[in-house]
Amino acid sequence: MKQMNGYIGRIFTIDLSSGEKDIIALDDQMIRKYLGGRGFASHWLYENLPANVPPLSEKNLLIFASGPCNGTIVPSSSRGSIGAKSPLTSILGSGNTGSSFSVQLKRAGFDMLVISGKAQRPVCLVIEDGDATAVPCEDLWGKTVSEATGTLRARFGYRNVSIGCIGPAGERMVPISTVIFDKFRGAGRGGLGAVMGSKNLKALVVKGSKGINAAHPDRLKKEVLRFIQILEEEPYYERYSKAGTAVIAEPMNKMGSALVKNGTLGFFEDIEGVNEKALKQHLFVRQKACFSCPMPCTQQYGVTKGPYKGTYGEGSSGASVVMGFGPRCGVSDMRAIAKAHTLTNELGLDLISTNAVLAFGMECFEKGLINTSSTGGVRLEFGNAEAQLEMIEDIAFREGFGRVLGEGTKRASDTIGGHSERFAPQVKGMDMMEVEPRGMPSWGLMFAVSSRGADHVRAYDVCQMMSFSDEVLIRIAGTIEVREMFGPKGKGRSVAFFENVRAVADAMEICRFVTRGKLGFPENLVGMLNYVTGLAFTAEEMYSIGERIVNVERLFNLREGMKASDDTLPHRYLSESLPDGAAKGKRVPLKEMLEEYYMARDWDMASGYPKSQKLDFLGLSADRVRRNLG
Numbered sequence: 202m203k204q205m206n207g208y209i210g211r212i213f214t215i216d217l218s219s220g221e222k223d224i225i226a227l228d229d230q231m232i233r234k235y236l237g238g239r240g241f242a243s244h245w246l247y248e249n250l251p252a253n254v255p256p257l258s259e260k261n262l263l264i265f266a267s268g269p270c271n272g273t274i275v276p277s278s279s280r281g282s283i284g285a286k287s288p289l290t291s292i293l294g295s296g297n298t299g300s301s302f303s304v305q306l307k308r309a310g311f312d313m314l315v316i317s318g319k320a321q322r323p324v325c326l327v328i329e330d331g332d333a334t335a336v337p338c339e340d341l342w343g344k345t346v347s348e349a350t351g352t353l354r355a356r357f358g359y360r361n362v363s364i365g366c367i368g369p370a371g372e373r374m375v376p377i378s379t380v381i382f383d384k385f386r387g388a389g390r391g392g393l394g395a396v397m398g399s400k401n402l403k404a405l406v407v408k409g410s411k412g413i414n415a416a417h418p419d420r421l422k423k424e425v426l427r428f429i430q431i432l433e434e435e436p437y438y439e440r441y442s443k444a445g446t447a448v449i450a451e452p453m454n455k456m457g458s459a460l461v462k463n464g465t466l467g468f469f470e471d472i473e474g475v476n477e478k479a480l481k482q483h484l485f486v487r488q489k490a491c492f493s494c495p496m497p498c499t500q501q502y503g504v505t506k507g508p509y510k511g512t513y514g515e516g517s518s519g520a521s522v523v524m525g526f527g528p529r530c531g532v533s534d535m536r537a538i539a540k541a542h543t544l545t546n547e548l549g550l551d552l553i554s555t556n557a558v559l560a561f562g563m564e565c566f567e568k569g570l571i572n573t574s575s576t577g578g579v580r581l582e583f584g585n586a587e588a589q590l591e592m593i594e595d596i597a598f599r600e601g602f603g604r605v606l607g608e609g610t611k612r613a614s615d616t617i618g619g620h621s622e623r624f625a626p627q628v629k630g631m632d633m634m635e636v637e638p639r640g641m642p643s644w645g646l647m648f649a650v651s652s653r654g655a656d657h658v659r660a661y662d663v664c665q666m667m668s669f670s671d672e673v674l675i676r677i678a679g680t681i682e683v684r685e686m687f688g689p690k691g692k693g694r695s696v697a698f699f700e701n702v703r704a705v706a707d708a709m710e711i712c713r714f715v716t717r718g719k720l721g722f723p724e725n726l727v728g729m730l731n732y733v734t735g736l737a738f739t740a741e742e743m744y745s746i747g748e749r750i751v752n753v754e755r756l757f758n759l760r761e762g763m764k765a766s767d768d769t770l771p772h773r774y775l776s777e778s779l780p781d782g783a784a785k786g787k788r789v790p791l792k793e794m795l796e797e798y799y800m801a802r803d804w805d806m807a808s809g810y811p812k813s814q815k816l817d818f819l820g821l822s823a824d825r826v827r828r829n830l831g
């Protein structure tokens with residue numbers, strides 16, 4: 202296989218049922234059209250996974266993909282992508298992690314792993330020196346994430362080794378389980394931990410020894426220094442470096458964009474219990490960066506006093522943790538929130554889905570739709586941190602009422618009934634994160650249209666948060682009115698724009714927190730990409746790659762039966778006004794934003810399909826798409 206820059210040039214496939222392995226040469230066209238990481242994973246699933254495969258069957262493909270920048274000096278390029286058909290949503294399941302997994306995967310000899318089949322007994326897949334072997338590991342089945350990771354590290358080493366594993370939740374195929382990398386970094390929303398469990402695959406161990414070539418190392422170094430200089434001047438750099446995304450808890454509450462008590466309120470009275478000051482006061486906190494990142498937005502935390510003493514953890518989802526287990530569930534005890542986070546991680550659950558189902562369950566309890574007979578005696582009330590912890594265990598072990606909540610808020614609402622689907626915080630079966638869409642409508646649109654169901658990071662639209670100039674806003678959204686928080690104008694275009702540029706960063710495998718502002722625009726990334734790969738991409742071409750990735754994910758979902766009418770939000774956000782806070786009286790003006798979004802995408806409003814001219818422009822052959830869709 203030919204020597205490449207930025208890529209290894211090899212894709213490894215393994216069928217765990219038969220043990221059959223193959224190494225496929227990475228195709229130049231795939232690089233040119235999808236770049237890497239999320240682009241590779243989504244493209245591969247679209248091309249190789251037949252429609253209507255049951256997500257927990259042997260036929261589902263589980264993919265781990267790296268990007269061209271992993272293992273180079275490009276800042277914040279530790280990210281890696283995971284993809285499969287989701288058992289939670291039955292559409293695309295995918296995630297992105299900040300561990301060193303992708304870097305070590307490349308150093309071990311592969312750009313991408315594609316896993317099918319099911320091992321007869323629990324195994325871990327050891328990837329090393331251009332090969333991968335399924336090694337029996339019955340002794341690890343049943344272990345928590347830290348136990349399994351610790352044992353595997355002792356067995357396979359510490360230096361240049363990365364581990365992705367599932368906890369008890371993934372083993373039991375809980376639809377809101379995830380994969381945890383290097384003990385603390387979760388990825389794989391939509392139950393990809395369950396997909397791993399369905400394959401009897403407890404863990405992946407990657408051991409790297411190869412170097413990654415860059416085509417023009419000297420020019421790359423200069424470009425990297427320029428990138429870091431711009432980053433250090435960005436307003437978010439210092440704030441995130443000091444306290445991570447948890448710093449936004451208080452501002453979000455003031456703006457009316459925090460989801461409080463599952464969306465029954467628009468303002469959290471006890472915010473002082475969960476703000477930045479409380480974080481520093483009640484938890485031992487140390488900022489930490491992911492591998493190769495100059496902006497340490499993640500945190501190591503520990504509890505040194507009180508009933509949760511000894512709790513320790515690490516994570517990059519400050520806001521999702523603090524606001525999710527906190528105000529969303531009516532909890533204002535930072536130490537209890539830390540405990541909930543650690544437990545969720547240890548058991549291998551997706552933290553956003555977990556706090557979403559807990560908050561939803563609490564509202565059902567308070568409304569009398571469930572009671573202690575349903576919950577096995579647990580008083581699942583807002584603010585009850587102990588109930589939260591009990592229920593997290595029940596979800597992971599599929600016990601008691603945890604069996605219902607572990608199915609995610611959509612299926613849980615189907616079971617609970619009583620019109621609870623109106624306030625179940627989900628889209629297309631995916632549980633929403635802790636932002637109140639009525640307080641931040643562009644995020645409501647993001648939730649409605651994202652390719653993995655209610656999701657905020659696919660677009661991560663920052664037009665109302667960043668101080669972009671008029672000129673930049675016109676380029677993004679066609680109007681400066683997009684700056685206005687509540688009006689619908691420009692939001693469709695801006696969400697489409699950001700979906701495209703975020704897809705490029707995900708394909709390069711650069712973190713979207715670092716690239717959240719102007720650094721995420723293709724013209725600020727293209728130099729590094731070209732100096733790594735030696736290929737002559739243009740910024741316009743990169744933007745089209747992002748657009749192609751979004752469209753191929755759309756096609757995958759349409760083939761699985763998704764409809765245009767699924768691009769919506771739950772009844773609460775469209776039809777019930779927020780009762781208090783800065784966004785009091787607001788609802789999400791989804792219809793107007795959605796129309797503009799479809800126009801920007803060149804998708805048909807009635808069917809939801811990309812129009813033929815768009816498919817042709819992206820080289821996605823409209824004829825073939827029609828045949829695929831039947």
Ligand code: SF4
Nearest residue numbers: 490491494498712714
């Ligand atoms: S910005 Fe934060 S999440 Fe992103 S790579 Fe750096 S430390 Fe990790």
